[in-house]
Amino acid sequence: MESNLSRKDFLKASMLAGMGVLGAGSLAACAPQGESASGAGAANAEGVAWDQEVDVLVVGSGTGTMAAAAAKDAGAENVLILEKSEFWGGTSATSGGGFYVPMNYVAKEQGIEDNREDAVKYIMACSDGRAERKLVETYVDNANPFLEWARDTFKWTWGFTSGTMFQDYYEPYEGYRAFGRGSVSMVDEDRTQTPWGKLQGIVKDMGIEVQMKTAAERLVTDADGAVVGVVTDGGKCIHAKTCVVLATGGFAHKPALGTCR
Numbered sequence: 436m437e438s439n440l441s442r443k444d445f446l447k448a449s450m451l452a453g454m455g456v457l458g459a460g461s462l463a464a465c466a467p468q469g470e471s472a473s474g475a476g477a478a479n480a481e482g483v484a485w486d487q488e489v490d491v492l493v494v495g496s497g498t499g500t501m502a503a504a505a506a507k508d509a510g511a512e513n514v515l516i517l518e519k520s521e522f523w524g525g526t527s528a529t530s531g532g533g534f535y536v537p538m539n540y541v542a543k544e545q546g547i548e549d550n551r552e553d554a555v556k557y558i559m560a561c562s563d564g565r566a567e568r569k570l571v572e573t574y575v576d577n578a579n580p581f582l583e584w585a586r587d588t589f590k591w592t593w594g595f596t597s598g599t600m601f602q603d604y605y606e607p608y609e610g611y612r613a614f615g616r617g618s619v620s621m622v623d624e625d626r627t628q629t630p631w632g633k634l635q636g637i638v639k640d641m642g643i644e645v646q647m648k649t650a651a652e653r654l655v656t657d658a659d660g661a662v663v664g665v666v667t668d669g670g671k672c673i674h675a676k677t678c679v680v681l682a683t684g685g686f687a688h689k690p691a692l693g694t695c696r
Contacts, residue, residue: 480655480656480657480658480663480664480674481657481658483655483664483672483674484672485664485672485673485674486671486672486673487515487671487672487673487674488513488673488674488675488676489513489514489515489644489673489674489675489676490506490511490512490513490514490675490676490677491503491506491511491513491514491515491675491677491678491679491680492514492515492517492664492665492673492675492678492679492680493506493514493515493516493517493679493680493682494516494517494651494665494679494680494681494682494683495516495517495518495525495681495682495683495684496516496517496518496523496524496525496645496647497524497525497526497527497528497682497683497684498527498682499516499525499680499682499683500516500524500634500638501581501585501634502680502682503515503516503638503643503680504588504589504634504637504638504641504643505581505584506677506680507641507642507643508588508641511677513644514641514643514644515643515644515645515646515673516638516643516644516645516646517646517649517650517651517665517667517673518645518646518647518648518649519648519649519650519651519668519683520647520648521647521648523631523635523647524631524634525683525684526684527631528631533618533619533620534578534582534618534619534620535578535618536578536579536581536582536618536619537549537551537554537557537558537575537578537579537616538550538551538554538575538578538579538616539578539579539582539593539616539619540579540582540583540593541582541593541594541595541619542595542616547612547614547616549612549616551575551576552610553609553610553612554575554610554616555568555571555572555575555610556608556609556610557603557605557608557609557610557611557612558571558574558575558610559571560605560608560609560610561605561608582619589633589637591621591622591633592621592622593619593620593621593622594619594620594622595618595619595620602614602616602618603616621633649667649668649669649671650667650668651665651666651667651668651681651683652665652666652667652668653665653666654666654679655672655674662675662678662679663675663679664679665679
């Protein structure tokens with residue numbers, strides 16, 4: 436049975452607050468016989484013998500868990516999360532757990548003014564020219580809808596991580612907000628379960644597959660250059676029929692893998 440989830444719809448539904456760093460390694464297990472498996476960061480999918488096929492493949496169990504849940508909720512039948520460590524949630528689970536979300540509904544409810552133009556200007560200034568404006572605009576436009584989707588779908592409550600003071604760290608930059616814009620986190624009012632514990636439960640209830648201690652070693656692209664799968668550190672070739680989501684913290688700083696689309 437084919438998933439009714441389109442790539443465009445999934446990307447609209449998913450809010451990924453972080454990209455990932457993938458180590459370059461051997462593609463020998465996936466290379467067509469007689470062809471070289473070497474390459475800077477990705478290999479062509481032509482002739483690959485896939486070991487596993489899924490609708491959506493998510494690399495990273497931190498913010499990637501949100502993407503996996505969004506994909507499943509949007510209609511993806513088979514969703515797989517790869518996590519290279521033995522610990523669930525990656526850096527997101529061990530950090531303060533905050534999400535930097537301009538124009539979020541929590542701030543609006545408290546009467547804090549913000550606007551798209553200032554948010555984009557501020558993030559671009561903080562990146563010192565390294566950010567791609569289109570991606571920044573996409574984030575600004577979709578971050579709060581993600582919060583509202585999570586609230587409405589899973590009944591999560593969002594609140595400021597540490598009050599409303601100094602949420603923007605770089606005061607001199609244009610678009611700065613001294614009070615209010617910035618980090619929100621899931622608020623667990625009964626304190627009986629951590630937010631990331633709740634995410635584990637959601638993943639299990641939704642039937643999302645998780646492979647722990649499994650790192651994505653290299654991307655696999657089709658003839659048009661679109662990423663259609665990954666090779667794991669164990670040499671397993673996994674094909675994603677809809678899309679591959681990289682949510683592993685430092686992907687944007689890996690030039691060889693920076694053309695994933």
